Amino acid sequence: LAKTTQPISMDSYEGQEVNITCSHNNIATNDYITWYQQFPSQGPRFIIQGYKTKVTNEVASLFIPADRKSSTLSLPRVSLSDTAVYYCLAGSGGYQKVTFGTGTKLQVIP
Amino acid sequence: DAMVIQNPRYQVTQFGKPVTLSCSQTLNHNVMYWYQQKSSQAPKLLFHYYDKDFNNEADTPDNFQSRRPNTSFCFLDIRSPGLGDAAMYLCATSSNRPPSAVHGRERANIQYFGAGTRLSVL
Structure with missing residues (x-):
């Protein structure tokens, strides 16, 4: 199971874009980032969730460089309701166990 | 529309008195998980069922047991709760459908969590 490392906490003002980076140096070839x-x-x-390059949905974007040893979750124009803990996990598809890392506690400030 | 339902949301038990937490799902997923989450910590996997096969984590105390009578339901039994067992207990489900060979076309295993049961031990 790939170990992930994230900042413990982050603060951001409302309306700003927030980028949370996750390190997963020992990610395996079949692992996805979720x-x-x-x-x-x-x-x-x-x-x-993504495997490589960029994935975007209605909530966030996920950027994964070519070496896949890190990833960045991007939250556009955060609001107070985005205050939460964000967990990055790396694991293979199908049946899998996952290990939650420490997560990043995001505090959005008015 | 809840897909993974945990009951009760809050449970109070006495020290040493057995307690059972329940989880049901409408997703027809074949894998079900139980996590323990203590305050300000990440969820910690206790065990999981792959279909009917039970898989215990090495560091899960014997005090914790689980039953899965059918696909939809899974139970967590704590035989003799101690003060240290007070926590949020999370149930999750997933499908073991693997991602397609073309990466990114299908989602890899995603876990769907219930709202959790907060257990207090008096």
């Missing part, structure tokens, strides 16, 4: 969001007293929720 990001989850967790609000207090709720279960984690899938945000976005």
Whole structure:
């Protein structure tokens, strides 16, 4: 299982773009990078997943460089409701166990 | 529209009194997981079922057991809860459908979590 490393916490003002970087130096060839969001007293929720280059959905963008040893979750124009913990995971498709890293606690400031 | 449902949301038990937490899913996923999450920590995998096959994590205490009577339901039994077992317990499901050979065309395993059960031990 690839180990991931993220900043423990980040602060951002409302309306700004937030970029959270995740390091996964020992990522395997078959591993995908998946990001989850967790609000207090709720279960984690899938945000976005990618294998390489760039993936964008209605919530976020995910940038993965060619060497795939890191990835960056980009949240456009954050609002107060984006205050949450964001987890980056690396694992293969199909049946898998995952290990949650420490996550990044994002605090959006008015 | 909840797809993974955990009951109850809050559970209070006494020290040493057995307690059961339940999880049900409408996704027809073949893999179900139980995580323990303590305050300000990441979720920690306790065990998972791949279909009916039970897979225990090496460091999961014997005090924790699980049952999966059918695809839709999974239970977490804590035989003798201690004060250190107070936590949020999260159930998750996933399908073991692998990603396509063309990377990015299909999503790899994504876990769908319930809202969790917060367990207090008095």
